[in-house]
Amino acid sequence: MDVTSKLIDLALVEDIGTGDVTTEYFVPEGKEVTAYVMSKGEGIVAGVAVAMEVFERVDRNLKVEALLTDGAEISYGEYIIKITGSARSILTAERTVLNFLQQLSGEATKTSTFVKLTEGTKAKILDTRKTTPGWRYLEKMAVRAGGGTNHRMGLYDRAMVKDNHLVAEGGLPAIQDAINKLAEEKPHVQIELEADTLEQVESFLKLDGVDYILLDNMTNEQMRQALEMRGDAEKPLMEASGGVTLETVRGIAKTGVDFISVGALTHSAIALDISMEFYEKESSKS
Structure with missing residues (x-):
């Protein structure tokens, strides 16, 4: 490259x-x-x-x-x-x-250590954009070598709508309009919404075209409830995030989430x- x-x-x-x-x-x-x-x-x-x-x-x-x-x-x-x-x-x-x-x-x-702790669950370990400037491609390659999975490479290949973005939105109708426009103009870009509460999860599940919901700093019980809200639907996929450590990752994986993102794979190895x-x-x- x-x-x-x-x-x-x-x-x-x-x-x-x-x-x-x-x-x-x-x-x-x-x-x-x-x-x-x-x-x-x-x-x-x-x-x-x-x-x-x-x-x-x-x-x-x-x-x-x-x-x-x-x-x-x-x-x-x-x-x-x-x-x-x-x-x-x-x-x-x-x-x-x-x-x-x-x-x-x-x-x-470090990635391999996290991956081994999630064996027997369906959760995949993800990296983040918390990489050394200029090293992102190489560090994400290292994550793959350790058995992990890459999250988005940059701001261009997945829309990740966080709380700061949502403040500027005008509620669910505005979010749905933005999702529809992005899907029409850039159909290959996936869409992820960050939820801080179960109420937000419930609201986001009513939207069409959402590929992922990020469960930010939720307890294991809250994550299990979020997955129950999704039911048998294949999407949106659920990603756990926030302060994940070697001590907590297995408990998170056992909730049934699809992905667990860990910034420490690259910023603290x-x-x-x-x-x-x-x-x-x-x-x-x-």
């Missing part, structure tokens, strides 16, 4: 600047090595293709081989990528590669510990 390509360019310019003075003065020109990107923790890997592109952007002559793919479970000491070629080039790319891999793998790992090992000659590791 073009955004990712630009992000890699920016990261390399930010790190290399006018040149890598350490390798230029302290690493012999022409020195060839084999290096491995390895995990120093347990989790889910994400960002392998991005890391490989960083190496190739720094030096097209490097031989870069993926040993694991996004979504793979990794444990301490496992090798993710093998690189052979110029020591200078590998060292220059190292930190940028690790920055991408550590952050994205941390987000995939801890980077996975990943490093690089160098060998002067070809190693037997693979």
Whole structure:
């Protein structure tokens, strides 16, 4: 994706600047090595293709081989990528590669933890737009690698009408008119309404063309009641949101909601510990 390509360019310019003075003065020109990107923790890997592109952007002559793919479970000491070629080039790319891999793998790992806690229920774990500016495409890719599901990418691919938007509306008739107009002019855009109370849920269920109702900061009992209001209808789908934690997510999932959105997948993930090992000659590791 073009955004990712630009992000890699920016990261390399930010790190290399006018040149890598350490390798230029302290690493012999022409020195060839084999290096491995390895995990120093347990989790889910994400960002392998991005890391490989960083190496190739720094030096097209490097031989870069993926040993694991996004979504793979990794444990301490496992090798993710093998690189052979110029020591200078590998060292220059190292930190940028690790920055991408550590952050994205941390987000995939956190997502996987939430997903595992909802096993046996129908609830799917969603990300949000609470992403690092410029990193959204990559971070949502990491969420998928961890078994999660992507919410909207931006303001353009789903209408999400929250309480601040509703203040400006003129009641249910005005909301229905807006839904009808959007459906006519942009039929591929889905529509989601945020409900803070069960009274709002009841009102929104009377509208046509609503794809999702977001149950904002409701108790588990309130969410169960909202689902009872919907009855056997397939739509609108119900999404739980607001302060979801590892301690509360399973209870929320057991209410029967269709989705649970978790901002912490991207804004609070801890980077996975990943490093690089160098060998002067070809190693037997693979």
